[in-house]
Amino acid sequence: MTRVVGLAGPPGSGKSTLAARMADAWGPGVVAVPMDGFHLSNEVLASRGLASRKGAPDTFDVDGLVALLGGLADPARADLAAPAYSRELHDPVPDAIALPAGLDTVILEGNYLGLGMGGWERVRPLLGYLWFLDVPWEVTRERLIARRAATGRDPAEAVAWVDAVDRENDALIRATASAADAPLADGEVPPAP
Numbered sequence: 001m002t003r004v005v006g007l008a009g010p011p012g013s014g015k016s017t018l019a020a021r022m023a024d025a026w027g028p029g030v031v032a033v034p035m036d037g038f039h040l041s042n043e044v045l046a047s048r049g050l051a052s053r054k055g056a057p058d059t060f061d062v063d064g065l066v067a068l069l070g071g072l073a074d075p076a077r078a079d080l081a082a083p084a085y086s087r088e089l090h091d092p093v094p095d096a097i098a099l100p101a102g103l104d105t106v107i108l109e110g111n112y113l114g115l116g117m118g119g120w121e122r123v124r125p126l127l128g129y130l131w132f133l134d135v136p137w138e139v140t141r142e143r144l145i146a147r148r149a150a151t152g153r154d155p156a157e158a159v160a161w162v163d164a165v166d167r168e169n170d171a172l173i174r175a176t177a178s179a180a181d182a183p184l185a186d187g188e189v190p191p192a193p
Contacts, residue, residue, distance in 0.1 A: 001075040003105045004126060005193060008113040008180060009133030010170040011055065012140035012147065014187065018133060019109040026192045029103055035110020037083030038065045039092050055169055057112050062119040069108075069126040077101055087151055105192070111169065114179030124179055129193040132180035137170055139186070 007022070009015050019032035038061045045051040050059050064083075071080050084096035099106065112120045113130060124130065144166050148158035177183065184190060 002072040002077075002099070002103045003128050004069060004072055005105065005107055006113040006124075006127040006130040006180075007107060007109040007133060007184075008111065008130060008173070008176065009109075009135065009184075010137070010140050010173045011111060011166050012143035013133045013135040014143075015109040015111075015133055018184070018187065018189065019107045021189050022107050025189050026105065026107075030105045030107065030192075031097065031099060031103060032107045032109060033082045033097055033099070034085060035060070035065065035108060035113070036085035037092050037096065038062070038110075039085055042091050053165060055111075055165055057115060057118045057120060057172070060112070062112075062123070066119070066122045066126070069123065072099065072106060073126065087147075090151070111173050112176070114176035115172070116176070116179065130180045131182055131184045131190060132177045133186070134177065134183045135186045137167070140170065141166075 007015050007019050016034055019034070023030045023032045039054065040050070040059055040061055042051065045054055045059055053059055068080065068082055071077055079101050080099040081095035082097040082099055083092045083094050086093050108127065113123055113127065114132065115121070141162055144162045145158050148161060149155050
């Protein structure tokens with residue numbers, strides 16, 4: 001059985017960077033898995049009329065995430081793989097992260113790990129521990145604008161997207177902080193629970 005711990009927080013709070021640092025600090029047998037790999041593909045989003053809301057809770061494959069978490073909890077499990085998200089393709093890449101059967105810990109990082117609706121309420125009970133990375137909106141806003149511009153988006157469009165879509169998601173995610181076991185400050189690497 002592989003232990004799964006969560007790292008939640010709003011977009012741009014540094015979850016991916018911190019999860020990688022945690023995996024390095026905690027040693028061998030620990031892998032970071034980003035929830036972003038569970039984005040629905042751009043093709044699926046377009047077919048469902050959700051492309052303009054990409055990043056909202058209903059634009060993810062929560063069933064696939066729950067299935068993976070259930071597989072990790074099986075003591076007799078075989079090797080598994082998790083999807084990753086490509087910022088170059090702006091799409092998920094299936095089976096990009098190897099999760100061998102002998103793996104000790106998975107650090108799952110993502111926005112909605114503490115959300116109590118839309119299917120996400122099935123995720124929190126599957127996490128052995130959950131931290132909430134609390135970084136102010138003013139900081140995450142600047143990071144998100146820079147991230148969107150760095151991937152070739154028009155700067156004005158980047159600002160408009162962040163101030164509309166990401167801001168709405170930020171407020172929803174901050175309301176889930178109480179589902180976490182403990183808060184974390186920007187860049188703080190916690191000890192393994």
